[in-house]
Amino acid sequence: MGTGSDPKRGDAVITQAPxxxxxxxxxxxxxxxxxxxxxxxxxxxxFVDLLQKLKQREEQGQGGKS
Amino acid sequence: MTKRxxxxxxxxxxxxxxxxxxxxxxxxxxxRADDLVQDTLVKAWxxxxxxxxxxxxxxxxxxxLRNTYFSELRKRRREVEDADGAxxxxxxxxxxxxxxxxxxxxxxxxxxxxDDQKEVLLLVGAEGFSYEEAAEITNAAVGTVKSRVNRxxxxxxxxxxxxxxENINPNGEFAGITRTVSRG
Numbered sequence: 001m002g003t004g005s006d007p008k009r010g011d012a013v014i015t016q017a018p019x020x021x022x023x024x025x026x027x028x029x030x031x032x033x034x035x036x037x038x039x040x041x042x043x044x045x046x047f048v049d050l051l052q053k054l055k056q057r058e059e060q061g062q063g064g065k066s
Numbered sequence: 067m068t069k070r071x072x073x074x075x076x077x078x079x080x081x082x083x084x085x086x087x088x089x090x091x092x093x094x095x096x097x098r099a100d101d102l103v104q105d106t107l108v109k110a111w112x113x114x115x116x117x118x119x120x121x122x123x124x125x126x127x128x129x130x131l132r133n134t135y136f137s138e139l140r141k142r143r144r145e146v147e148d149a150d151g152a153x154x155x156x157x158x159x160x161x162x163x164x165x166x167x168x169x170x171x172x173x174x175x176x177x178x179x180x181d182d183q184k185e186v187l188l189l190v191g192a193e194g195f196s197y198e199e200a201a202e203i204t205n206a207a208v209g210t211v212k213s214r215v216n217r218x219x220x221x222x223x224x225x226x227x228x229x230x231x232e233n234i235n236p237n238g239e240f241a242g243i244t245r246t247v248s249r250g
Binding site for chain 2: 016018019023024026027028030031032033034035037038039040041043044046047048050051052054055058
């Protein structure tokens with residue numbers, strides 16, 4: 001995806017000293033807690049239904065698609 | 067020969083909780099997040115030729131999702147501020163639990179980050195992608211990703227007033243770092 005075109009471009013952007021590892025850890029922990037809450041939300045049926053439909057459409061239309 | 071077998075279907079389904087969490091954290095609007103995930107699944111399904119077998123399916127899906135999000139965002143620029151506000155509210159669930167108060171503060175602070183910072187922090191810090199993978203997904207240089215992650219962490223730290231030595235390692239050598247409390 002064209003990311004390797006200019007590796008130097010981003011390296012020059014680092015201007016701020018990194019946060020101490022310990023503080024990074026505290027932030028990372030909170031981030032993961034918040035994120036896991038979202039991941040653990042039940043998945044609505046619409047997504048299973050959607051993939052089922054896509055698959056059915058694929059099976060019905062096989063050969064007719066370029 | 068069909069690539070679209072049950073196996074792939076279950077792989078896509080398995081990725082949905084993560085895609086939803088990522089979308090939700092990015093846009094802060096659960097309805098829009100689910101629309102984003104739906105668009106992502108449809109695009110993934112109809113562009114399977116674009117997926118290199120053996121490469122990281124999850125990274126590919128995340129790439130589609132964030133590209134969809136940012137291209138929509140460019141069309142709907144005026145809604146950015148609303149979305150950021152909604153993010154803080156959206157993530158402020160379970161207020162009755164004391165133990166979650168820290169998390170509520172965190173979510174509010176997270177909602178104040180720029181989209182660029184949010185996405186790389188989520189990819190690296192929450193999803194566990196490497197800097198290189200995150201760079202690939204966001205179509206940015208690795209150094210840019212590292213810089214964004216660091217700035218995001220610094221901004222969160224400032225907003226939350228974390229102090230080195232707190233909780234994790236009371237005898238740590240960073241204990242002398244001054245507590246910084248955001249007044250913004």
